[in-house]
Amino acid sequence: MKHTLSVLVEDEAGVLSRISGLFARRGFNIESLAVGPAEQVGISRITMVVPGDDRAIEQVTKQLYKLINVLKVQDITEVPCVERELMLMKVNATSSNRSEILELVNIFRARVVDVAEDSLTIEVVGDPGKMVAIVQVLNRFGIREIARTGKIALIRESGVNTEYLKLLEARV
Template sequence: MKHTLSVVVEDESGALSRIAGLFARRGFNIDSLAVGPAETQGQSRLTMVVEGDDQTLQQMTKQLDKLVNILQVLDLTRLPAVERELMLLKVSASSTQRSVILDLVQVFRAKVVDVADEALTLEVVGDPGKLVALEKLLKPYGILEIARTGKVALERASGVNTEILKTISGDGRFPA
């Protein structure tokens, strides 16, 4: 199972290396990693996606908590959270295909950020499933290049779990 961890660390040289080393020593692969400044000066937030069973991840979380400069470790996997990722995608777009591709781009609320004679570069932000869906639809046109950020995530302050909301039928009731 894939787990999304949110880790707040003090900004200090080598902090990321120690965290990555902890996972590497235990044979874990980090599928996605995004790092940036947190809400407090002198702190950074790491959002990591790693694969493993619940027991192993619980052990890894305890190991992370023991590292110097780790201020908070939160497994967002089963918590209501907002998750986003950014993808830049360059797709082949001849003049005959361009209008169809632009229609797809609108459906996914992607932006065209560069136009060339035979290609379009798109920017799309959303949950990872949205990015995969757009990539799959554009593949027949010829994807030339892709660059994706790692997932970033925050626990929902509202506590509303949108995954549960997706299971509610159109009339607002839970399915039978």
């Protein structure tokens, strides 16, 4: 199972290297990693997606707390969250298929950020599932390049689980 960890750390040189080293020493892979300033000056939030069972994640969490500069570790996998990723995608686009690609881009609420004679560069923001879906849809045109950020996530203060709401909508 994939777990999403939210880690608050002091914003100092070497923190990320110590955390990635901890994962490497224990043979854990980090599938997604995003780091940026948090709400407080001098604090950064690291959001990472890590495969593993509950026991392994619990052990990694304990090890993270032993590192200097780690302030808080949360496994937010089962908690209602707002999750987003950013992806830039360069797609082959000829004059004959450009309008079809633009329609698909609009359906996904994505944006064209660069136009060339034979390609379009598209910006997509959304949950990880949206990223997979648009890649599948545009793959038939030929994808030249993809650059993706790691997943970022914040706990929903409302406590509303949108995945649960989607299931209810599907039944109605």
